Structures are given as structure tokens and as C-alpha cells.
Amino acid sequence: MLNKKFYRCFICNDIHFGLKPPEICPTCLAKNAYVEITSDEAARISGPNQATMTREQFRAAIEKFTEKNEFRVNPDTARVETLLDGVFANEQNHGLKYCPCRLRTKDFDEDLKLVCPCNFIIHETYKDKEDGECWCSLFVRRKK
Amino acid sequence: MKKLIMFHGRECPHCKAMMPHVDRLEKEEHVQLERLEVWHDEKNADLMRSYRPVIAPKCGGQLRTPTFFCPETNDVLCGEVTYDKLKEWALKQG
Numbered sequence: 001m002l003n004k005k006f007y008r009c010f011i012c013n014d015i016h017f018g019l020k021p022p023e024i025c026p027t028c029l030a031k032n033a034y035v036e037i038t039s040d041e042a043a044r045i046s047g048p049n050q051a052t053m054t055r056e057q058f059r060a061a062i063e064k065f066t067e068k069n070e071f072r073v074n075p076d077t078a079r080v081e082t083l084l085d086g087v088f089a090n091e092q093n094h095g096l097k098y099c100p101c102r103l104r105t106k107d108f109d110e111d112l113k114l115v116c117p118c119n120f121i122i123h124e125t126y127k128d129k130e131d132g133e134c135w136c137s138l139f140v141r142r143k144k
Numbered sequence: 145m146k147k148l149i150m151f152h153g154r155e156c157p158h159c160k161a162m163m164p165h166v167d168r169l170e171k172e173e174h175v176q177l178e179r180l181e182v183w184h185d186e187k188n189a190d191l192m193r194s195y196r197p198v199i200a201p202k203c204g205g206q207l208r209t210p211t212f213f214c215p216e217t218n219d220v221l222c223g224e225v226t227y228d229k230l231k232e233w234a235l236k237q238g
Contacts, residue, residue, distance in 0.1 A: 079157050086155025090183060100155040103182050103192055103207035114206075124204060135208060137157060 006042040007034035015042050055084055058097070062117060062138075071126075071139045083138045087116050101136035145175055146216045146237045151192045153183045153209040158224040162210050165227045175234050182209065 007021040008014070012028040021034030053061070059073075059080075066072045074080050086100025097116045098104055104111040113119065120126050120134030132141040150166060152159035166177050180188040192199070192207055199213060200206055203222035212221040212230065214237040221233040 082155050082157050082160070086153065086183065089155060093184070100153050100183060101158060101209050103151075103153075103189055103209065105193060105196065105207065135204075 006037050006039055008037045008041070008045065009033045010035055013045055015045055017042070055088060058087070059084065065117065066139065071121075071132075071141050074133070074137055074140050076137075079137060083136055086136075099136050146214055148175065148177045148234060148237060149213045149215065150177045150179045151182050151188070151207075151209055151211040151213065152179060154181055155183070156209045159210040161224050162230070165230050168227060169231055169234055173231065173235065177212070177234075182207075 002019060004018055007016045007018070009016075009025040009028065009030060011030040011033050012025060014025055014027045015037075016022055016034060021036070024031055025033050062073055083100060087097045090096070090098040090100060094104060096111075098111065099114045099116055099118060102114050104114055116136075117139065118134065120139060123135060125135050126132035126139075126141065130141065130144075133139060150162070152162075166179070169175060170177065180191065182189040182192050192211070195213060195215070196207060198218045199211055199220050199222070202220040203211060208222050210223065212233060213219070217237050219233070219237060221230065225233075
């Protein structure tokens with residue numbers, strides 16, 4: 001696993017998790033403002049209001065996530081509802097929003113690849129395909 | 145007839161789409177597929193994981209559903225496929 005760490009902007013308390021801190025804070029635009037902190041501090045700053053997400057909030061989050069991308073949430077709403085049933089069942093039963101169409105291996109780092117939205121743009125069901133979609137089909141390439 | 149397994153997920157739309165094909169295959173070709181749900185049944189999930197070295201390389205490196213598997217031949221068919229493709233795979237196992 002990559003040795004990622006938590007960093008906090010000392011101006012606005014934005015949290016970053018990565019190999020290195022951002023040079024410019026995306027929230028307050030301060031330069032060289034990030035200091036390394038513990039995961040516990042990051043969790044406390046994130047606050048309990050970030051601990052859960054309703055189905056509607058998640059739906060809104062993925063809609064926003066796709067807004068400026070070449071892919072969108074599948075327009076087949078019945079299919080999306082079925083998939084969200086699975087995503088939320090997996091979160092409840094297994095701790096994270098795992099893809100309902102792939103089984104977790106029980107290797108935590110490996111299974112992070114299954115958390116929705118996953119990095120599906122490298123998958124053969126999406127890459128170089130005009131009608132590409134992620135494996136479960138929650139995300140589909142926009143029609144040109 | 146060799147034992148055939150279908151690993152599926154309850155909320156997987158591809159699995160749902162394959163169920164009528166499996167029903168038809170069982171009725172017309174008199175083969176039986178053991179349908180094992182893997183996201184809500186940990187025993188079935190562990191069984192699928194035990195076949196990971198065989199299944200994953202043929203399914204994009206992961207344990208994807210639906211996966212059709214013959215333990216005796218180690219032959220794997222994964223994803224949503226046509227009825228004819230499923231039938232060909234199933235009959236090939238002998």
C-alpha cells in the first residue's frame with residue numbers, strides 16, 4: 001500500500017490524504033499551508049456529521065462527481081436503485097460502499113479498489129469503448 | 145454432467161439479467177447450476193474466494209459477478225452473456 005498520510009491546512013483546516021501535501025489549498029488558496037497530522041486528528045476534524053451519508057446524499061454526490069466528466073450516472077433509474085440497494089447493504093454489512101457486482105477478497109488494500117465509485121476508467125468494460133460502463137453499470141460513458 | 149456453479153449477487157443487475165437464461169438452460173438442456181449468492185452469504189463468498197487463483201485471472205483480476213464456474217474443469221465464464229454463449233459454455237463442460 002502507498003504510504004499515504006493525513007495533512008491539514010493550518011489556515012482553514014482542510015484535510016488532505018495523500019503521499020504529499022497540496023502546494024495550494026483548494027479551499028483557501030493558501031500556499032505551502034499543509035502540515036502532517038494523525039488519522040485520529042483528521043477524523044476528529046472531519047466530525048461526526050461526515051460519518052454517514054443517506055442514499056439521497058450519495059446519489060447527489062455521484063451526480064455532482066460526474067458533472068464535468070465524460071461519464072454520467074446510468075439514466076436507467078431502476079437499475080441505479082438496485083445498485084444503490086447493494087452499495088448500501090454492503091456498507092451496512094461490510095463497512096464500506098463496496099461494488100455489489102464484485103466480491104471483496106478480505107484484503108483491505110485490495111478491496112479499496114471496489115469502493116464505489118471505483119477507478120473504472122481502466123477497466124475493459126469502459127476503456128476505449130464508445131458505450132463503455134463500469135462493471136456494475138452505475139456509471140456509463142456520455143453519448144457524443 | 146459435471147457440477148456447475150453460478151456465483152451471483154442479490155443486487156447485481158447483470159446477475160438478474162442472467163437468471164432467465166439459467167432457468168431456460170436448466171429446462172431445455174437438463175443441466176443444473178448451483179446458484180450461490182455471495183454478498184449476503186459469507187459461506188458462499190468464502191467458497192468463491194477459495195477459487196480466486198482460478199477465477200480472477202479470467203475475470204479482469206477480480207471476483208466479479210455473475211461468474212459461471214465448473215470446479216472439475218476449472219473453466220470460467222464471467223459477466224452478462226447471451227443465452228447461446230452460456231449454453232455453449234455449459235455443454236462444453238460435459
